[in-house]
Amino acid sequence: MKLLSVAIPCYNSAEYMDHAIETLLTGGKEMEIIIVDDGSKDDTRKIADNYAAKYPxxxxxxxxxxxxxGEAVNTGLLHATGLYFKVVDSDDWVNEDALRQVLDKLQELAEDGQSLDLMIANYVYEKPSINKHKVMDYKTALPKGKVFTWNDIMHFKQSQYIIMHAAIYRTKLLKDCGLKLPKHTFYVDNIFVYQPLPFVKTMYYLDVNLYRYFIGREDQSVNEKVMLKRIDQQIRITKIMIECHDMSQIKNKKLRNYMTKYLCMMMTVSSVYLIRDNTKESLEKKEELWDYLKKADKKLYTRINNMFLGRSMNLPGKAGRKIVDIGYKISKKIYGFG
Structure with missing residues (x-):
């Protein structure tokens, strides 16, 4: 069995997919790299087939x-045979030295018989256009150097939510929990990370800067203008996450609090963009989203609405607009644009 399966979703990625593939190849034969060509119209298919022929x-x-x-991630998971599973987008890449450390630690834990459900590593926002990169780590949120549980987690800052770029899940856990991402929808990475959380019992934080998250393409889903155009998809993802779990059944208090704050963040992001758009239609969508949460889970609605960010999304006047600006800055930190 391979140690780590990595899915690379590709759509018209011919110009840049080589970089992602080449950095992952440094992991050697412990790796299984699954290039998923999602109906591309350029040379993506040819490039993928050439790599498969060269490294069978x-x-x-x-x-x-x-x-x-999302469907490309589903397909990658379906074909994955490795002990662990990760997604690397075709315009991103990994640091080779950090990848080696990740593989060594996963192998060490496997040989010691320690069951691990989720490994978390740092990721880096890469902005080549302005020669800038920003490391996002979990040093103040997670214990280092040991396998831990939800009882051991500490305080998460707004910028420290566990996102897809930081996560390496046990493959069997993802398959057993029934993870299936929706088709033709952006921002599915939030579901990828969020849905499996109640099934996670053991974690390990490796303080290495593994994932390099490229920021800069105009058509990127986290580009501010693109997010405004795709706000309906952001709302759809948020609603799916609300329906994912009955929060009253999450018995671990720290896990329940973390998941509630994650949902609060999702509600905030959607609300911020709808308020900034400031049209009648957008403001009605915001009200409908909060009503949806209230009808789905009144206790969860009350908890989120009592949080600072949740409550602030419904404040009127100048004070309300100021808080929305704060929420917008938090959104920028979470998604790395701007």
Missing amino acids: DIIKSVHQENGGH
């Missing part, structure tokens, strides 16, 4: 009709 023991080339990022 490491790379799989899979082709499908266009189904969007």
Whole structure:
């Protein structure tokens, strides 16, 4: 069995996918790299097939009709045979030295018989256009150097939510929990991280800067203008996450609090963009989203509405607009644009 399966969702990625693949290849034969061509119209298919022919023991080339990022992740997981699973987007890459440390630690834990459900590593916002990068770590939120549980987690800052770029899940856990991302929808990475959380019993934080998250393409889903255009998809993802779990059944208090704050963040992001758009239609969508939460889980609605960010999304006047600006700055930190 391979140690780590990595899915690379690709759609018209011919110009930049090589970099992601080449950095992952440094992991050697412990790696399984699954290139998922999501109905591309450029040379993505050809490039993927060439890599698979050159590295048949490491790379799989899979082709499908266009189904969007989420469906490409679903396909990658379906074909994954490694002990652990990670997603690397085709315009991103990994640090080779950090990858080696991740593989060594996963192997060490496996050999010691320690069951691990989730490994978390740092990620880096890369903005080549202004020669800037920003490391996002979990030093103040998670214990280092040991396998830990939800009881051991500490305080998460707004910028420290565990996102797809930081997560390496046990493959069997993802399959057993029934993870299936929606087709033709952006921002599915939030579901990828959020839905499996109640099934996670053991974690390990490795303080290395593994994932390099490229920021700068105009058509990128986290670009502010693009997010405004796709706000309906952001809302859809938020609603799916609300329906994912009955929060009253999450018995671990720290896990329940973390998941509630994560949902509060999702509600805030959607609300901020709808308020900033400031049209009648957008403001009605904001009200509808909060009503949806209230009808789905009144206790959860009350908890989120009593949080500072949740409550601030419904404040009127100048004070309300000022708080929305704060929420917007938090959104920028979470998504790395601007």
